[in-house]
Amino acid sequence: xxxxxxxxxxxxxxxxxxxxxxxxxxxxxxxxxxxxxxxxxxxxxxxxxxxxxxxxxxxxxxxxxxxxxxxxxxxxxxxxxxxxxxxxxxxxxxxxxxxxxxxxxxxxxxxxxxxxxxxxxxxxxxxxxxxxxxxxxxxxxxxxxxxxxxxxxxxxxxxxxxxxxxxxxxxxxxxxxxxxxxxxxxxxxxxxxxxxxxxxxxxxxxxxxxxxxxxxxxxxxxxxxxxxxxxxxxxxxxxxxxxxxxxxxxxxxxxxxxxxxxxxxxxxxxxxxxxxxxxxxxxxxxxxxxxxxxxxxxxxxxxxxxxxxxxxxxxxxx
Amino acid sequence: xxxxxxxxxxxxxxxxxxxxxxxxxxxxxxxxxxxxxxxxxxxxxxxxxxxxxxxxxxxxxxxxxxxxxxxxxxxxxxxxxxxxxxxxxxxxxxxxxxxxxxxxxxxxxxxxxxxxxxxxxxxxxxxxxxxxxxxxxxxxxxxxxxxxxxxxxxxxxxxxxxxxxxxxxxxxxxxxxxxxxxxxxxxxxxxxxxxxxxxxxxxxxxxxxxxxxxxxxxxxxxxxxxxxxxxxxxxxxxxxxxxxxxxxxxxxxxxxxxxxxxxxxxxxxxxxxxxxxxxxxxxxxxxxxxxxxxxxxx
Numbered sequence: 001x002x003x004x005x006x007x008x009x010x011x012x013x014x015x016x017x018x019x020x021x022x023x024x025x026x027x028x029x030x031x032x033x034x035x036x037x038x039x040x041x042x043x044x045x046x047x048x049x050x051x052x053x054x055x056x057x058x059x060x061x062x063x064x065x066x067x068x069x070x071x072x073x074x075x076x077x078x079x080x081x082x083x084x085x086x087x088x089x090x091x092x093x094x095x096x097x098x099x100x101x102x103x104x105x106x107x108x109x110x111x112x113x114x115x116x117x118x119x120x121x122x123x124x125x126x127x128x129x130x131x132x133x134x135x136x137x138x139x140x141x142x143x144x145x146x147x148x149x150x151x152x153x154x155x156x157x158x159x160x161x162x163x164x165x166x167x168x169x170x171x172x173x174x175x176x177x178x179x180x181x182x183x184x185x186x187x188x189x190x191x192x193x194x195x196x197x198x199x200x201x202x203x204x205x206x207x208x209x210x211x212x213x214x215x216x217x218x219x220x221x222x223x224x225x226x227x228x229x230x231x232x233x234x235x236x237x238x239x240x241x242x243x244x245x246x247x248x249x250x251x252x253x254x255x256x257x258x259x260x261x262x263x264x265x266x267x268x269x270x271x272x273x274x275x276x277x278x279x280x281x282x283x284x285x286x287x288x289x290x291x292x293x294x295x296x297x298x299x300x301x302x303x304x305x306x307x308x309x310x311x312x313x314x315x316x317x318x
Numbered sequence: 319x320x321x322x323x324x325x326x327x328x329x330x331x332x333x334x335x336x337x338x339x340x341x342x343x344x345x346x347x348x349x350x351x352x353x354x355x356x357x358x359x360x361x362x363x364x365x366x367x368x369x370x371x372x373x374x375x376x377x378x379x380x381x382x383x384x385x386x387x388x389x390x391x392x393x394x395x396x397x398x399x400x401x402x403x404x405x406x407x408x409x410x411x412x413x414x415x416x417x418x419x420x421x422x423x424x425x426x427x428x429x430x431x432x433x434x435x436x437x438x439x440x441x442x443x444x445x446x447x448x449x450x451x452x453x454x455x456x457x458x459x460x461x462x463x464x465x466x467x468x469x470x471x472x473x474x475x476x477x478x479x480x481x482x483x484x485x486x487x488x489x490x491x492x493x494x495x496x497x498x499x500x501x502x503x504x505x506x507x508x509x510x511x512x513x514x515x516x517x518x519x520x521x522x523x524x525x526x527x528x529x530x531x532x533x534x535x536x537x538x539x540x541x542x543x544x545x546x547x548x549x550x551x552x553x554x555x556x557x558x559x560x561x562x563x564x565x566x567x568x569x570x571x572x573x574x575x576x577x578x579x580x581x582x583x584x585x586x587x588x589x590x591x592x593x594x595x596x597x598x599x600x601x602x603x604x605x606x607x608x609x610x611x612x613x614x615x616x
Contacts, residue, residue: 018453023465030469137350141602145541145595147548150568150587157576157583257458260549264573274461275553278468290465294456 001309008305012298019294020076020287024069027283033061034085037281059085061283072287086282094273094285095292101171102269105185105192106254112193113200114247120197121204121243122231128209136201143198151191152264159187169266188265192258196250203246207239214238241311248304249297256293344603351603357596365412374402376409376562385579395581398571403581407589409562414593417474417547417557421481422539428482429489430532434524436490437497438516448494451487459484463546467555477556481546489535496531500524530608537601541594548590564590 035055056062060071075082081091124136159165167184174181211217212235220230259271270289277285345352364371373393380400388395394403436447454462466480500506501524509519550556551565559566567586576583 014449015452015456018449019456022453026465026469134350141350141598142591142595144598145545145593146591147545147552147565147587149549149552150583150590153568153573153576153583153587157580160577161580253458257460259460259464260552263553275464275555278464290457290461293458293461297456297458 004309005306008302012302015298016291016295020073020291021069023287023290024072027281027286028065030281032281034059034281034283035061037279038086072284076291081288082284084277084282084285086277086280086285091285091288095270095288097171097173098268098270098273099292100173101185101267102255102258102271104174104181105188105258105267105269106251108185108189109193109196109254110247110251112189113197113250116194116197117200117204117243117247118236121201122208122236122239124201124205125208125212126231133205136205140198140201143194146195147260148191148195149260149264151194152188152261155187155191156264167265171268184265184267188258188261188267192254192261196254199250200243200246204239204243207242208235211235211239241308244307244311245304248300248307252293252297252300255296256289344607348603348606350599351606354596354599354601354603357592358600361411361593361596362415364408365415368409368412372402372405372408374405376401376406377560378402378405385575385582387579388581394585395579397567397579397582398575403567403585406562406567407564407585410564410567410586410589411593413474413557413561413563414544414547414590417478417481418540418544418593418597420478421543421547422485422536424478425482425485425543426489426532426536426539429486429535430493430525430528431520432486433490433493434497434500434528435520437494437501438520438524440501444494447490451490454484454487455491457484459542459546460549463550464553464555467550472555472558474557474561477547477550480550481543485535485539485543489532489539492531492535493528496528497524500527503527534601534605534608537597537604540601541597544590544594544597 033056035052038055039052053062060068063071072082081095083089084091084094087094120136120140124133127133156166159167167187168180169184171184172180217230217234220234256270256274258269259275261267262269262271270293274286274289276282277289344355368376378401380396380402382400383392383396384398384400386392386396386400392402392404394407396402397406432447432451436444457465462484463480466483467476470476470479506519506523509523514523547556547563548565548568551563552569554569557563557566564586568583572579572582572586
């Protein structure tokens with residue numbers, strides 16, 4: 001098991017390095033950098049070339065590419081992301097609070113998705129090909145079809161028109177005021193969680209159907225065990241594996257991919273920061289964000305693989 | 319097996335009737351898929367004949383009737399510029415279909431080519447290609463699409479590319495795994511023995527045999543592509559005004575005036591949901607029909 005974990009861990013490094021190289025080059029292929037982006041608003045033809053060159057020098061943009069890259073990598077090796085090219089403040093500071101928000105939202109949405117997916121998936125599997133099964137499937141396919149940002153708009157609309165109430169629009173950290181914090185975040189969590197429950201529900205259903213046909217379930221039934229006990233003790237445990245993978249991977253995407261939902265609910269999360277960073281051509285900030293999101297994704301991928309191997313010994317010894 | 323009367327009847331039946339029979343069978347066996355197909359067909363017809371169906375021009379502004387509620391004249395109301403919402407929803411289906419079909423086709427096709435070639439060459443090439451695909455998959459769909467838009471700029475064609483690129487590695491991975499088994503087929507050996515070029519073997523012998531996973535990925539992408547286009551346009555980074563696009567219709571004034579003119583925020587969203595719903599249902603049953611491993615009934 002230890003060998004397996006170490007082997008799997010080493011495999012993460014080249015992928016992360018690839019992500020770093022790719023985003024580094026992608027950003028620099030695009031015409032226009034942060035200096036141009038800053039002076040564009042004032043009409044760049046009025047800004048002298050010398051001034052822009054001085055600014056570029058300050059940011060280290062006059063260095064050859066390989067040097068810029070090694071400087072960046074050396075910083076990351078010491079867990080230092082450097083300064084934002086746009087604001088000039090340390091990136092760690094810029095990201096901190098937004099990361100807390102995005103992480104909390106991702107956790108809440110995952111909880112919502114899991115709470116919906118597991119019971120619905122099991123229900124659909126036991127009642128296969130009945131109207132209940134069809135209803136669950138339509139419910140989950142509908143979740144996949146509705147854009148979560150539109151669902152968010154509808155929620156705000158209903159709260160506004162029916163309840164004459166709006167969730168707080170300014171983010172308060174959970175430890176400052178848990179009530180305000182939840183009152184704000186529960187809505188996007190519901191909108192996003194419903195959407196992400198869809199894949200997990202279908203996974204749960206098909207995994208459950210497969211497990212229910214296994215011999216040990218028939219044995220358990222034959223010896224007259226309660227259906228409830230069969231489901232919770234025997235079937236569910238074995239059907240959970242693929243569901244864990246799906247939920248885990250979605251969690252990683254939730255962390256950085258909620259750009260649009262954040263916009264609707266006026267949340268200052270990582271997604272919005274990413275859009276800002278890209279439009280400012282803020283190389284350092286964009287690089288840091290992409291690397292963080294990719295690292296989380298790769299790490300979750302790794303963690304689910306380990307969980308898999310831990311839950312299913314057959315994988316370990318392959 | 320003896321030749322039954324029914325079999326002879328089937329043979330004798332004219333071509334058209336057999337087609338109808340196939341459609342009827344599909345509808346009977348996969349009612350959800352048939353619903354999806356119906357939605358897709360209706361949407362395509364609407365998109366193709368937008369000029370005939372739309373009561374107004376999508377760009378026609380009427381400052382006398384800004385933010386007008388649904389009425390006999392404007393069935394779904396008007397927007398902040400007095401443009402007819404129904405007409406814009408109808409024309410928007412055209413944008414959604416162009417982007418959806420274009421992006422899925424480009425993404426799935428390039429992905430399939432990479433997947434098949436990667437499996438065919440194997441060894442070091444396969445290893446390197448797969449690592450690159452791993453890197454691309456590590457980006458959330460929308461983040462990669464946003465990065466591509468930042469590089470290429472906005473507009474319909476760039477949006478198609480921005481959506482197609484994140485789909486390439488996902489399709490490449492699935493197609494590669496099927497292509498690995500195709501590579502071991504005797505006819506591929508035969509083609510190689512006959513001295514065919516690599517390109518010919520990949521394109522003429524292997525590609526046609528991974529059609530099932532290719533089609534599955536293509537149809538699975540369709541709904542996602544429409545959603546992604548709506549998201550990008552909603553952020554203002556996709557299709558640009560004044561083109562009629564559903565995501566764009568939900569942007570700006572639709573949110574600002576949500577309380578007084580909710581029809582602006584409701585109907586384009588319904589259109590997006592219905593379209594994606596139809597494509598997903600259709601894609602799902604196509605997958606069930608094409609991939610015997612996933613077949614649940616029968």
